[in-house]
Amino acid sequence: MLDDFLVRAALAGIGVSLATGPLGVFVVWRRMAYFGDATGHAAILGVALALASGLPIGLGSLLVAGAMALTVAALTGRGWAADTVLGVLAHSALAAGLVAISFVHGVRVDLQSFLFGDILAVSRMDLLFIWGGALLVVALIAWRWNRLLLSSVNADLATAAGERPARETLILTVALAVVVALSLKIVGALLISALLIIPAAAARPLARSPETMVVWATLMGAGAVLTGLWSSLTWDVPAGPAIVSASAALFLLAIMVGRLRRA
Template identity: 75%
Template sequence: MLDDFLTRAAIAGVGVSLATGPLGVFVVWRRMAYFGDATAHAAILGVAMALATDLPIALGAAVVAAAMGLTVATLTGRGWAADTVLGVLAHSALALGLVGISFVGTVRISLESFLFGDILAVSRTDLAMIWGGAVVVLAAVVWRWNRLLLSTVNEDLAYASGISPLRERLALTLALALVVALSLKIVGALLISALLIIPAAAARALSRGPEAMAVGATLIGAVSALAGLWASYHFDTPAGPSIVTAAAGIFIIAAVAGRLRRT
């Protein structure tokens, strides 16, 4: 079964949704959309460094994405404006990554695959990494769910309960870095944020509680991946953008359904 490239792509898309679904709800609740963009853009710099040092691309992307997240958290904690820091670092990292890749002359690569993803080229090794990483992220979110939720809803109450919001923010940053590294092969650096945000936003319109929203975001992400792959196969469209387009369509339907339900 795994010899079929489309089957491997579908399994990869569902695997990524296991991580992006529950993590995406915290991105939406904490209004971290731009933070997700910055982390994803930094992954391109990680790709360049990995190619230059013969390291696994996923490892390079995860390390640099995590470094970006920690840098942003440190600078904003010292009084820097978050939007300014994110804007400067995100675009600088993306530009440096693209320039760095151009200097790696011994490796023939397609920049488009890193920017927009190449899910149809997923291998068995990629599947193992995607599902292994997704299970780690999912387990971490489930383990720290109450702490993350309380820190998100009310930091003062979290402090009073003996929970460090800073530690939870750090855990969320590292989890985001891992998800970015996993998703780079699927939708690319420019569309990773969409995969985190759109399914969670769609689930928010239909859910009555945080747990239901996390489950809903995971299911919507998986359906978006399968629907996008179906559209890509039948209409010969790019797979990564097709997945995001499917998610956007589901969001519109969910938003309308949610509005009708409240009226």
């Protein structure tokens, strides 16, 4: 079955959705959309470093995305304006990555696949990396669920309860770096934040509790992947942008369904 590239692509997309679903709801609740953008852009620099050093692409992306996420968290924690830090680091990392790739000689690089994804080229080893990372993220969020939820709802209340909101933010930061590394092959660095944010935003009008919002976000993400792959096969369009477009269509549908339910 895994000899079929479409089956591998579908399994990869569903695996990523398992991670982006629960993590995406925290990104939406905490208004960390630009944080995901900055981490995704940094992944391109990780690709360049991996190509230059001989490391696996996924590992290079994970290391640099993690470093970017920790840097942003440290600077914003010291009083820097979050939007300023994210704007400077996101564009700087993307530009540095594109320049660094141009200096890598002897390696043929399809830059568009890293920017917009190439889910149809997923291999069996990619599947192992994606599903292993996704299960790790899911286990981490499930383990810290109550603490993460309390810190997201009210940081002062979490502190009064003996929790450390800064630690929970660090855990989300690490999980976000892992998800960015997983998603790079699927939708590319420029569209990663869309896969995190849109399904979670689409789940909000349909959910009646935080747990059901996670379930809806995961289902929305998986549905967008399968719909995007079908669109790519049917109309011969790029798979990554097709997946994000399907997510946007599901978002509009969820808004209409939510309004009908309230009416």
